[in-house]
Amino acid sequence: MYQTFRQDGSDRQIRVQGSGSVKVKPDTAVVQLGVVTEGADLTTVQDENAAVTSMVKNQLMAAGVEETDIQTSDYSVFPQYDYVDGKQVFRGYQVSHMLTVTVNDIEQTGAVIDAAVQSGANRVTNIEFTVSQSYYYYQKALQIALGQALATAQTIANTMNVRLEQKPVRVVEEKSPDVSPLQPYAKTQMLSESAVPIEPGMMEITARVDVWFPFYP
Missing domain, CATH: 3.30.110.170 (Protein of unknown function (DUF541), domain 1)
Structure with missing residues (x-):
């Protein structure tokens, strides 16, 4: 114009x-993943979440991710309710600990997600590809x-x-x-098995x- x-x-x-x-x-991937646990006792659920999250972090570092590239992006606690005969009945708590993981070796993105899932991560909410330069x-x-x-x-x-x-x-x-991205990567939610191969495409x-x-x- x-x-x-x-x-x-x-x-x-x-x-x-x-x-x-x-x-x-792209040469860098930023992955949002985390651990979600549920149960009736808040202290037990929080302790379980903390233990699994710690295992996830350790496995990520074993897969080559620097500790400084693993950051907490969100930590939340939600009470859970069921509705029985129109009445709200307390069921327990849901604790969510989300991490932002920067993968500087983009070819290892799939392996890093696999490592997180195998060590207990059960949610991936976003994968974003970037260019460091x-x-x-x-x-x-x-x-x-x-x-x-x-x-x-x-x-x-x-x-x-x-x-x-x-x-x-x-x-x-x-x-x-x-x-x-020329071909945006689709977001995913709950994971119950190893992640599929990641294709970053072009930006x-x-x-x-x-x-x-x-x-x-």
Whole structure:
């Protein structure tokens, strides 16, 4: 999208928009997983959850995940109720301890999830793939976006039979890069067996700019 406008007789500018994208294979996975336990006695349920969570953490580290890459993202306790003859009857408690696990060797994502599940993790809520050097690839996308903007402005100037000044007077860049998977990975909920192989696919890093170029008759 673009528009051409004139502020006064001596100040003529062409405004254009440019976008550029770079496709890159992700190299990092961030997995949300955890342990959910239930029972009638809160202390017993919490102790069981803590013991299983500890085993999960130990197994994750044995699988190659650094301790600093395992963080608690949520810990919750919920009372559970049944409804009998229209009345609320207390059934027990549910304790949930969710972890955020960063897998720096993306090829090991499936093995890491398998290790967590085999040691007691029974919930995986999200798997997100990222690029550790996203800023580097964003710079490449930004170069493409600026080149596209210049090419568009030059085409407009040639069509209008005017001379384009290729040094812009103003550039407005989107505040943050748009990083998105080309094929989003579906979320899962409860796990009762080993995780399936993980396919990260490709990611697309996009940059967008608004650019103003002066032109002359």
